[in-house]
Amino acid sequence: MPELPEVLMVVQGLTNNGIIGRRITQTTVTWPRSAGGSAEVFSSAVTGRTIQAVRRHGKYIFIDLDSAGNLDPGGTIAVHLRMSGRLYAAPADLPLTGYERVVLSLDDHRDVRFYDPRKFGRMVFYRDSSAITDRLGVDPLNDDFTPSVLAGLLGGRKRQIKALLLDQSVIAGLGNIYTDEALWRAGIHPLQRSNTLTAGKVDSLHRAIRSVLLQGISNGGTRLGGGKGNFIVPGTTSTPRNQNHLAVFGRLGEACPKCGNDIRRIVVAQRSTHLCPVCQVPAGEIQDLSATQ
DNA sequence: CGTCGAGCCTGAAGGC
DNA sequence: TGCCTTCAGGCTCGAC
Numbered sequence: 392m393p394e395l396p397e398v399l400m401v402v403q404g405l406t407n408n409g410i411i412g413r414r415i416t417q418t419t420v421t422w423p424r425s426a427g428g429s430a431e432v433f434s435s436a437v438t439g440r441t442i443q444a445v446r447r448h449g450k451y452i453f454i455d456l457d458s459a460g461n462l463d464p465g466g467t468i469a470v471h472l473r474m475s476g477r478l479y480a481a482p483a484d485l486p487l488t489g490y491e492r493v494v495l496s497l498d499d500h501r502d503v504r505f506y507d508p509r510k511f512g513r514m515v516f517y518r519d520s521s522a523i524t525d526r527l528g529v530d531p532l533n534d535d536f537t538p539s540v541l542a543g544l545l546g547g548r549k550r551q552i553k554a555l556l557l558d559q560s561v562i563a564g565l566g567n568i569y570t571d572e573a574l575w576r577a578g579i580h581p582l583q584r585s586n587t588l589t590a591g592k593v594d595s596l597h598r599a600i601r602s603v604l605l606q607g608i609s610n611g612g613t614r615l616g617g618g619k620g621n622f623i624v625p626g627t628t629s630t631p632r633n634q635n636h637l638a639v640f641g642r643l644g645e646a647c648p649k650c651g652n653d654i655r656r657i658v659v660a661q662r663s664t665h666l667c668p669v670c671q672v673p674a675g676e677i678q679d680l681s682a683t684q
Numbered sequence: 685c686g687t688c689g690a691g692c693c694t695g696a697a698g699g700c
Numbered sequence: 701t702g703c704c705t706t707c708a709g710g711c712t713c714g715a716c
Contacts, residue, residue, distance in 0.1 A: 393709065424692090450710085473710050475694075509693045511710065550686065559711080567709055615709060661688070663708080
């Protein structure tokens with residue numbers, strides 16, 4: 392689930408459910424690692440505080456908390472969903488599934504639940520969100536993500552373009568799905584070196600990144616591995632539909648929507664990568680295309 | 685500086 | 701049907 396559009400939906404869901412202004416009356420941690428290592432440290436840091444805002448940068452969600460006294464500076468809960476995490480508000484009497492790693496009980500008989508089967512995600516208290524955001528690159532939906540900024544990020548390095556787009560310290564929010572979709576839209580081969588893109592291609596890539604993200608949002612996010620037996624998240628209202636609108640990701644062997652050629656799969660930056668070998672023509676110096684199937 | 689492999693975890697899917 | 705293997709939307713650390 393979780394790349395930028397999906398994280399945005401989570402933030403909107405929590406905000407629309409009215410958790411802002413609610414006080415955390417109790418904290419339950421069933422997997423300490425999910426809460427940063429110590430259930431006690433996390434619980435004592437957040438219990439009693441009031442939620443002031445919910446926001447995000449890239450794939451990180453921040454639940455901002457008020458100060459707990461005159462000498463207390465407040466803080467924020469930084470949430471990263473990683474592979475399988477979900478974050479949502481639910482009635483306190485809704486039965487637990489057994490996969491809730493952290494539960495924040497609110498003062499209106501509801502919970503904020505951090506549900507995460509694979510335990511990769513994190514929900515950690517920080518005094519200041521800059522501890523996280525200092526290490527993150529530009530958010531691609533922010534106004535400061537311009538074509539010239541992108542050109543600067545790409546031109547200074549000679550990395551495989553896909554590896555660079557996945558690097559959260561460069562651009563924060565793109566994951567495997569939206570990266571593949573953006574590169575396809577821009578007609579760029581995932582292995583092309585970042586500093587070999589023409590100005591026109593950089594502009595195309597900028598537009599493609601924005602448009603795949605906006606499309607994902609307007610389609611309610613992307614869900615893969617859906618189908619029977621898929622777990623239902625309590626409290627979820629919107630249905631992700633963007634998986635039905637992907638051009639290349641997960642479509643090995645299907646026809647490219649532009650040219651009709653077979654979609655292929657290669658491995659880039661140790662990640663499964665889907666592309667159209669006709670529309671995404673290799674340009675410049677590309678290493679090792681032998682992995683192409 | 686850039687790439688690679690391992691590790692963190694569990695459930696689903698595919699092969700036999 | 702059941703067992704075993706492989707794979708997965710992410711990120712970090714250490715090695716080369």
